[in-house]
Amino acid sequence: MSAAYRLRSNPGAACALGIIVVLIALALVGPWLNPNDIESLDWAHVAAEPGLIGAHWFGTDRLGRDLFVRTLEGTRVSLAVGLAASAISLAVGISYGAVAGYAGGRTDQLMMRFIEVLSGLPLIFFVIFLTVVFGRSQYLLFLTIGAVGWLTMARIVRGQTLSIRQREFIEAAVASGASSARIIVKHVVPNLLGPVIVYATLTVPQIILFESFLSFLGLGVQEPHASLGTLIAEGAGEMEAAPWILLVPGSFLAILLLCLNIFGDGLRDALDVKER
Amino acid sequence: MTYFFKRLAGAVPTLFIIITAAFFLIRAAPGGPFDQEQALPPEILANLQSAYGLDLPIWAQYGRYIGALAHGDFGPSFKYKDFSVTELIGQGFPVTLQLGIIALVLALAVGVPLGTFAALHHNSAADYATMSLAVVGIAIPSFVVLPFLGLFFGIYLHWLPVAGWEPGSIRHLVLPVIALCLPPLAYIARMTRGSMLEVLRSHFIRTAFAKGLPLHIVILRHALRPALLPVASYLAPAVASIMTGSLVVESIAGLPGIGRYLVQGALNRDYTLVMGMVIIYSALLIAMGLVVDLLYVWLDPRIRFGR
Numbered sequence: 394m395s396a397a398y399r400l401r402s403n404p405g406a407a408c409a410l411g412i413i414v415v416l417i418a419l420a421l422v423g424p425w426l427n428p429n430d431i432e433s434l435d436w437a438h439v440a441a442e443p444g445l446i447g448a449h450w451f452g453t454d455r456l457g458r459d460l461f462v463r464t465l466e467g468t469r470v471s472l473a474v475g476l477a478a479s480a481i482s483l484a485v486g487i488s489y490g491a492v493a494g495y496a497g498g499r500t501d502q503l504m505m506r507f508i509e510v511l512s513g514l515p516l517i518f519f520v521i522f523l524t525v526v527f528g529r530s531q532y533l534l535f536l537t538i539g540a541v542g543w544l545t546m547a548r549i550v551r552g553q554t555l556s557i558r559q560r561e562f563i564e565a566a567v568a569s570g571a572s573s574a575r576i577i578v579k580h581v582v583p584n585l586l587g588p589v590i591v592y593a594t595l596t597v598p599q600i601i602l603f604e605s606f607l608s609f610l611g612l613g614v615q616e617p618h619a620s621l622g623t624l625i626a627e628g629a630g631e632m633e634a635a636p637w638i639l640l641v642p643g644s645f646l647a648i649l650l651l652c653l654n655i656f657g658d659g660l661r662d663a664l665d666v667k668e669r
Numbered sequence: 670m671t672y673f674f675k676r677l678a679g680a681v682p683t684l685f686i687i688i689t690a691a692f693f694l695i696r697a698a699p700g701g702p703f704d705q706e707q708a709l710p711p712e713i714l715a716n717l718q719s720a721y722g723l724d725l726p727i728w729a730q731y732g733r734y735i736g737a738l739a740h741g742d743f744g745p746s747f748k749y750k751d752f753s754v755t756e757l758i759g760q761g762f763p764v765t766l767q768l769g770i771i772a773l774v775l776a777l778a779v780g781v782p783l784g785t786f787a788a789l790h791h792n793s794a795a796d797y798a799t800m801s802l803a804v805v806g807i808a809i810p811s812f813v814v815l816p817f818l819g820l821f822f823g824i825y826l827h828w829l830p831v832a833g834w835e836p837g838s839i840r841h842l843v844l845p846v847i848a849l850c851l852p853p854l855a856y857i858a859r860m861t862r863g864s865m866l867e868v869l870r871s872h873f874i875r876t877a878f879a880k881g882l883p884l885h886i887v888i889l890r891h892a893l894r895p896a897l898l899p900v901a902s903y904l905a906p907a908v909a910s911i912m913t914g915s916l917v918v919e920s921i922a923g924l925p926g927i928g929r930y931l932v933q934g935a936l937n938r939d940y941t942l943v944m945g946m947v948i949i950y951s952a953l954l955i956a957m958g959l960v961v962d963l964l965y966v967w968l969d970p971r972i973r974f975g976r
Contacts, residue, residue: 405801517913517916518912518913518931518947518950521931521932521935522691522694522695522935522943522947598808602810605810605812606810606812606913606917609812609917610916610917610920610932611932611936612932612936622812625812625813625816626812628816629812629816629921632816632819632820632824632831633824633831636820636824639816639817639820640817640820643813643816643817646809646810646813647808647809647813650808650809650810651804651805651808651809653808654804654807654808655804655808658804
């Protein structure tokens with residue numbers, strides 16, 4: 394109750410949440426608001442400035458594709474990848490962290506050492522390396538991004554589990570003969586909800602950034618699909634002649650990431666979750 | 670000191686494991702460096718492969734590679750004909766290193782004072798303004814910041830070049846460096862503020878103020894060192910972030926660094942080039958980890974006398 398109140402009394406976070414909702418709604422229904430579709434080429438208006446001509450509200454790119462529709466489509470792809478990959482990293486992080494924290498002792502030390510080693514590596518290089526070794530595919534994109542996003546989550550879940558393990562209801566469950574697996578699933582994980590939600594909201598922008606970075610390099614989402622990263626890469630090449638091709642998707646990505654970060658920070662402060 | 674040498678001894682096997690894993694993984698990948706749209710005639714392919722030693726059994730290839738590497742030879746590049754990887758890295762690395770070092774120094778030189786400033790004005794408008802700026806710096810990636818900066822300062826104002834490179838020219842480095850240093854700068858400012866707030870509440874700071882020391886002496890001589898501990902541990906991730914950023918920043922700004930080789934080499938299955946990049950980057954990171962350890966010993970005397 395007080396957490397919701399604290400969140401609402403933080404104008405920045407509330408504002409950010411509002412903008413996120415608007416962006417998601419736009420990404421979902423936006424393409425139907427505009428008569429143009431994603432792939433149609435309007436040769437009469439190539440690299441047209443934003444305006445009302447041909448209903449190209451945000452202008453068109455070099456091939457005459459409508460930027461309004463493409464940007465919203467890109468936002469949707471970026472959001473979808475971000476959510477799906479976050480879900481993967483969430484699942485991996487929670488199970489790993491809960492097992493490590495509940496097992497404790499040697500096992501815990503070993504599992505945490507592994508995470509330490511992994512987080513010392515620059516993960517983007519690892520992802521680039523994986524995409525190269527296994528080829529460029531959409532599923533692999535989800536998997537590799539999700540697989541590298543779980544480290545922080547595992548660390549936080551493990552810390553929380555360590556303290557939950559000391560509580561009486563766990564002792565009671567052990568005394569009543571519940572197996573370790575059952576205790577983890579039924580008693581530990583449900584009590585992790587608060588911190589997990591906070592770090593999930595902070596993971597989504599990280600993963601969106603990751604994805605758009607890879608797409609920017611040409612290693613992520615492939616044509617004919619476009620994510621915000623691909624669109625920004627296209628725009629960066631046309632900066633001088635048609636700056637809006639860069640400015641539109643660039644602003645969308647900037648605003649989206651900014652709002653997700655502000656909201657995540659606000660949520661963390663409201664729920665008062667400690668990093669470690 | 671013995672601690673440092675112990676860490677140094679640990680670093681070598683780590684690097685060796687990374688090299689070995691990368692070597693076998695990349696050769697396990699489908700496709701080879703001589704794949705083209707039109708398949709090469711088998712005789713030519715066989716000749717090419719034997720010229721590069723690719724026809725040998727994989728263990729022999731590995732042995733040859735490690736042997737050459739021990740002499741500082743990264744082998745010939747498969748795609749950039751007539752260039753060895755050592756030459757390619759030798760040409761590009763100084764540019765990347767220059768860019769990265771300036772960005773890192775700038776991030777520290779601006780981030781630490783900014784965070785200290787925010788901590789000293791805790792909960793004031795200046796504090797909120799600084800931390801809001803930090804969120805912007807953390808949230809917005811360099812591949813958005815750099816084109817936006819280029820558009821504004823380069824194309825509209827004509828103050829600075831949008832892209833390109835001239836040896837020794839500082840003007841060409843300004844925008845890439847700014848774009849590259851913003852995320853670590855923002856993190857450092859945020860961290861310094863947090864740890865500084867904690868340190869300022871501790872007893873020895875109260876004592877220092879109680880003896881009547883002026884503010885700047887208290888900060889510089891007493892508070893800064895302990896407050897910098899978390900910043901020191903962030904240095905290795907900061908270097909990783911700058912390395913990652915340099916991949917895109919170099920390609921947007923058209924700088925002749927080594928950033929572009931990783932992605933290009935990877936897409937071209939240029940085994941030796943990718944291996945060279947992996948080795949250079951991991952060696953840099955491991956070295957940075959050692960620097961952080963040394964910094965820790967300097968910042969926190971307890972480590973020196975403890976374990």
